[in-house]
Amino acid sequence: MAEMNLITAINHALDLAMAQDERVVVFGEDVGVMGGAFGATAGLQAEHGEKRCFDTPLAESAIVGTAVGMALNGLRPVAEIQHPGFIFPALDQIVSHAARMRSRTRGRRSLPMVIRLPHGGGIRAVELHSESLETFLGHIPGLKVVVPSSPYDAKGLLLAAIRDDDPVVFLEPTKLYRAFNQEVPDGDYSVPIGRAKVVRPGTDLTVVSWGAYLHEVLKAAEILHEEGIGAEVIDLRTINPLDRETILASVKKTGRFAVVHEAAKSFGPGAELAALVAEGAFRYLKAPPMRLTGLDITIPPARAEHHYFLDARRIAEGLRRTATQKGTGGTLHG
Amino acid sequence: MAEMNLITAINHALDLAMAQDERVVVFGEDVGVMGGAFGATAGLQAEHGEKRCFDTPLAESAIVGTAVGMALNGLRPVAEIQHPGFIFPALDQIVSHAARMRSRTRGRRSLPMVIRLPHGGGIRAVELHSESLETFLGHIPGLKVVVPSSPYDAKGLLLAAIRDDDPVVFLEPTKLYRAFNQEVPDGDYSVPIGRAKVVRPGTDLTVVSWGAYLHEVLKAAEILHEEGIGAEVIDLRTINPLDRETILASVKKTGRFAVVHEAAKSFGPGAELAALVAEGAFRYLKAPPMRLTGLDITIPPARAEHHYFLDARRIAEGLRRTATQKGTGGTLHG
Amino acid sequence: MVSEEMLQIMDERGTVLRPDLVPALSDVEWLGLYKAMVRARAADDRLQEAQREGRLLIYPPNTGQEAAQVGPAAAMGERDWLVPSFRELGAYLYRGVDLATIFLYWAGFDLGSRFPERVLPITVPIGTQMPHAVGIAMASSIKGEDTVTVAYIGDGGTSTGDFSEALNFAGVFNAPVVFIVQNNQYSISVPRLKQTRAETLAQKAVAAGIPGMQVDGNDLIAMYAAAQQAIARARLGGGPTLIEACTYRLSPHITVDKHTRYRRESEVAEWRPREPLRRMKAYLMGRGLWSEEQDAALYADYSAAALEAFRKAEAEGELKPEDLVKHTYKEIPAHLREQYEEYVRFLEGEVE
Amino acid sequence: MVSEEMLQIMDERGTVLRPDLVPALSDVEWLGLYKAMVRARAADDRLQEAQREGRLLIYPPNTGQEAAQVGPAAAMGERDWLVPSFRELGAYLYRGVDLATIFLYWAGFDLGSRFPERVLPITVPIGTQMPHAVGIAMASSIKGEDTVTVAYIGDGGTSTGDFSEALNFAGVFNAPVVFIVQNNQYSISVPRLKQTRAETLAQKAVAAGIPGMQVDGNDLIAMYAAAQQAIARARLGGGPTLIEACTYRLSPHITVDKHTRYRRESEVAEWRPREPLRRMKAYLMGRGLWSEEQDAALYADYSAAALEAFRKAEAEGELKPEDLVKHTYKEIPAHLREQYEEYVRFLEGEVE
Ligand SMILES: Cc1ncc(C[n+]2csc(CCOP(=O)(O)OP(=O)(O)O)c2C)c(N)n1
Numbered sequence A, B: 001m002a003e004m005n006l007i008t009a010i011n012h013a014l015d016l017a018m019a020q021d022e023r024v025v026v027f028g029e030d031v032g033v034m035g036g037a038f039g040a041t042a043g044l045q046a047e048h049g050e051k052r053c054f055d056t057p058l059a060e061s062a063i064v065g066t067a068v069g070m071a072l073n074g075l076r077p078v079a080e081i082q083h084p085g086f087i088f089p090a091l092d093q094i095v096s097h098a099a100r101m102r103s104r105t106r107g108r109r110s111l112p113m114v115i116r117l118p119h120g121g122g123i124r125a126v127e128l129h130s131e132s133l134e135t136f137l138g139h140i141p142g143l144k145v146v147v148p149s150s151p152y153d154a155k156g157l158l159l160a161a162i163r164d165d166d167p168v169v170f171l172e173p174t175k176l177y178r179a180f181n182q183e184v185p186d187g188d189y190s191v192p193i194g195r196a197k198v199v200r201p202g203t204d205l206t207v208v209s210w211g212a213y214l215h216e217v218l219k220a221a222e223i224l225h226e227e228g229i230g231a232e233v234i235d236l237r238t239i240n241p242l243d244r245e246t247i248l249a250s251v252k253k254t255g256r257f258a259v260v261h262e263a264a265k266s267f268g269p270g271a272e273l274a275a276l277v278a279e280g281a282f283r284y285l286k287a288p289p290m291r292l293t294g295l296d297i298t299i300p301p302a303r304a305e306h307h308y309f310l311d312a313r314r315i316a317e318g319l320r321r322t323a324t325q326k327g328t329g330g331t332l333h334g
Numbered sequence C, D: 001m002v003s004e005e006m007l008q009i010m011d012e013r014g015t016v017l018r019p020d021l022v023p024a025l026s027d028v029e030w031l032g033l034y035k036a037m038v039r040a041r042a043a044d045d046r047l048q049e050a051q052r053e054g055r056l057l058i059y060p061p062n063t064g065q066e067a068a069q070v071g072p073a074a075a076m077g078e079r080d081w082l083v084p085s086f087r088e089l090g091a092y093l094y095r096g097v098d099l100a101t102i103f104l105y106w107a108g109f110d111l112g113s114r115f116p117e118r119v120l121p122i123t124v125p126i127g128t129q130m131p132h133a134v135g136i137a138m139a140s141s142i143k144g145e146d147t148v149t150v151a152y153i154g155d156g157g158t159s160t161g162d163f164s165e166a167l168n169f170a171g172v173f174n175a176p177v178v179f180i181v182q183n184n185q186y187s188i189s190v191p192r193l194k195q196t197r198a199e200t201l202a203q204k205a206v207a208a209g210i211p212g213m214q215v216d217g218n219d220l221i222a223m224y225a226a227a228q229q230a231i232a233r234a235r236l237g238g239g240p241t242l243i244e245a246c247t248y249r250l251s252p253h254i255t256v257d258k259h260t261r262y263r264r265e266s267e268v269a270e271w272r273p274r275e276p277l278r279r280m281k282a283y284l285m286g287r288g289l290w291s292e293e294q295d296a297a298l299y300a301d302y303s304a305a306a307l308e309a310f311r312k313a314e315a316e317g318e319l320k321p322e323d324l325v326k327h328t329y330k331e332i333p334a335h336l337r338e339q340y341e342e343y344v345r346f347l348e349g350e351v352e
């Protein structure tokens, strides 16, 4: 056990996976000598050699496309995309190949590959460095998509992703890279893909969030707690496949639901969550499902981003509205 | 007035726009001499010259990227992408530039450009020819996205799109290209972007659909009608921005809601519609919102696609369930 | 690094111009290669017919491009990888793909992608297979194996970003990969001259700093020789090569394409005498290895075999609903299982 | 079409080697160009300082690349278009971009993108601006205007698919566009030699069949001459050109980058004497047009002007909430107005 931050946990996971399985290779822009834009791959080239950790030219489509090829030929590639917005040049390779190879070949070929990339904002960066991609990636059948919110989960989920026989996109909340330390086991373990986690129990409403926002939601829950409102907070952890069971069980208990995310609202990930709650726990709902999200705009420049990103106060205000809305939506007597 | 099918209506709209405004140029793969993979641009090169209707090399990113440049330099480009799945190589240009230029420049630059592409399936085609893209495109702030379901709307919406000062993606349901004829005015008119249309009134439930599926939904409504269930059918027509007013007004009247679309369910367009209904008409809902959609799989090969795409019978079955579910969801007495 | 002249070893009448460059194959081996072309032609003819009969939904014919496909395929080693585009019938068959599989693919059957391990399935999005080929080749290097990857693309495909990115990666990583551009002069309706201002497609290699060469794609001997050399170099660590095979698509783009909308019949007629089978046949007949009678019989045999393969293919069952959800992930996730079960309930008319 | 040798007109000590190639500018004009480089250097130094002081969030320094930017910018006609990447300070300033605007951009202010009509704003995704440049140039041709578009990209950017696709479009449509690759030897930490196996970046032009040339990017006279020629050719309908400007990024990639992680100080030290200002100054001083005193005074003036511009910039207000929603579409759609109003209610503490 050691105290470490999220980026170190990722670094440890990569190192461990490379040490355990020589099929694991790590590559992307600046991941070699420099150790990555954020340091996730620091030391890996020195430790595992240039053949297994290497820089690529600046070409995201080829980064993902060659990963597909490597996976077809027996490796377990872990590709890094440098910033969130630079997944878009590679999206064609993801949709048309990474996520489709298994169904195209009726299960005869699988693509054990991981695409890692920073995710989300609140870091006062230039354009295309703060985007949230859950919807774009979550809507692609055949792809798994995970987002850790803590060093422990980061290491465990990344190890699970590398060992998964399906392609996994691993979204790393940039804001959390160095935000806090946590005890993380030195050795091997994994956190299962596809399972959400109740991180704070409560009886008055269910709040689903993930990544960096989870921590704002927990602060908001604390605010509400002082007002006598008990929010049950769920860390979604996996965007696809969704853990509906955990979410619905909670909503059936609390009767109220909110989802909190950074992405724009329209066709955002909260739409799916609100819809599945409305479908799956309709009779239990005492108030409409609530989406607390980004505005339907391009993420504003750094000095104005605070208008876009929600803090605990703004989240608390939204949750409070949901928690206190008159509970007359014919629930429970359905 | 003349009877024509949807592809002819599109052809007429392009011809008219080019005749009226010399800034309008049309380009893409095979759109020149050949007149496009489906014939949408037939005759335009002969009529308006090679400078205004031309073939491009096979490169979707450059097709959209040069359109951005042309729009910046005073033209009103109309770019064609040959098949639905080939929008993905161009998605980066759409997200990073087409939809972002106005906000990046705080309104100092606008991009009046249209990207036309075939959309949806049920045509027994090879892979990446049958995809539905509402979610990918609808989630991009700054972009407008429209889908006609009839020749009349196709011409009117395309003329509106070409004259719009924002970038518009114009999705053309391939299955409808030659499916039926309709009276279409010879001259100029437009159908407003952002407005849905009640195409069949009813009192028992609200069904939102668009494109090719609209016609299956209408058939399903007919089946239900014979059973004494009155479905109000809304043709969404615009994916972004959504016409919430029309939808919510209908749901408040009927108390039941279903959305029917071809795309996969998870994070699909139906999620947004179900969520906005759950939020905006919660107290009126007598049953959970229903999504009748594609499975969460890659669209299967042609001979198996009938398992994926819904026909009127399957839609009717789903609607019937929604319409007849016990109306105990504490509605109306909210 | 790009040769100035197009490599031609045998002229259009089957006369060997450059005996010094003819690879050392036995007569039987050359005959074997020729037979592979006849097999592809017969299969292609039958597939086109099958499409007209409505047994296939669509089909991209191959006629005229057999040498560009059989030559490189034959030059490959047993454990080498083939990364096709979608019009490589000659190469598929040579590398062990079952004709029934090809038939099933274009018939729109689900079971159509049963390719051998080291032959990737048909992919539709043009250009996107190039990075896969490079990735496969990089993996071979990383694993210390000496397998080579041969990848196909069309003239239109050379305009895609993925093509350029892949060539550049191949150069940087010295990947053991050989790119074959089948320049059949058209990308659907767009002629080669409008696809790029480059004088040759071979010179696209210069951007990546890798060797490029232009070969008469209808000259089986030249295609074999060029590919053999490039594959050998790649195997020995010499890195990637781009080969432009200059050929011509004698048929429409796909069976339903009315190609006279964009090209004159006279142009097609001009190319017809240059096609690869006729040429190789003349070569073999000139050497007393083959006769018209044998040729007719061989074609008839392959035709019959093709029809038999089609019949076998059509006897295969259609996809069952459960197959639909089985291959999205390794294990079926809960939500998908539920969706499937709901569909089954509908099918069974057991809906509550 | 690609020249074999790098164009150098003036050597590293400011001695003119090829008087025959020196463009016919007056002494005053050459001095003006030099001053533009000093202005860029002074501004760059002050911007780097401002970043260290926390007034900017991030900043990509420009030191050493001034000639590659001022040369082409000065060779442009008044109505020509500039399509920058993000590290083109010298070109921005020359083409009329307000330094305050640059400052505001890197300070993370919303108001940072007020560029003149024919200068596109900074864009972050590498390579994606290339098709825009070609589209602008195509539009000029379509409209029958004789404006030329000059586009910038870095050595790393030449590996992107968009770069290749754009060059190919430019060739096919004979677009009046000049591409300047600032080869500053690094793409963040990745050295030029690992970016591509191509011997020069100029030869990337060969793939598109357009002229390419390599120029000493630290030689202002050569950069001006090369760009002038290419722009003139484009204006007369001669089509696109690719110019590789061989230069060196003397500073870190961005201000927070520890560049010694991937390159030795000694390498940087080797390049320092070759930098463009020093060289051009020697040329001007050799011709009796300039003195060290004048130089120091000029730098001081430009420094002061830069600081003044920063102060002015910082006095500008921050973005107001309503500005947030005003520029997504031409008109604010209903749902966005509602979202905005909800936010305002929150801000006002008026929540129901
Ligand atoms: C990315 C992409 N864009 C468009 C298409 C539609 N399309 C199918 S084949 C083709 C032409 C391909 O030309 P070429 O590469 O020369 O190969 P050929 O068909 O001549 O064998 C086009 C445009 C596609 N399949 N993929």
Ligand SMILES: Cc1ncc(C[n+]2csc(CCOP(=O)(O)OP(=O)(O)O)c2C)c(N)n1
Residues within 6 Å of the ligand: A029, A058, A060, A082, A083, A086, A089, D087, D124, D125, D126, D127, D153, D154, D155, D156, D157, D158, D184, D186, D187, D188, D249, D253
């Ligand atoms: C598509 C994309 N991928 C990655 C990045 C991150 N990034 C920013 S600058 C840079 C290096 C660019 O190198 P080069 O093109 O040589 O320009 P230079 O920075 O040297 O001026 C990278 C990788 C980006 N901005 N865009």
Ligand SMILES: [Mg+2]
Residues within 6 Å of the ligand: C154, C155, C156, C182, C183, C184, C185, C186, C187, C188
């Ligand atoms: Mg072709």
Ligand SMILES: [Mg+2]
Residues within 6 Å of the ligand: D154, D155, D156, D182, D183, D184, D185, D186, D187, D188
């Ligand atoms: Mg550089």
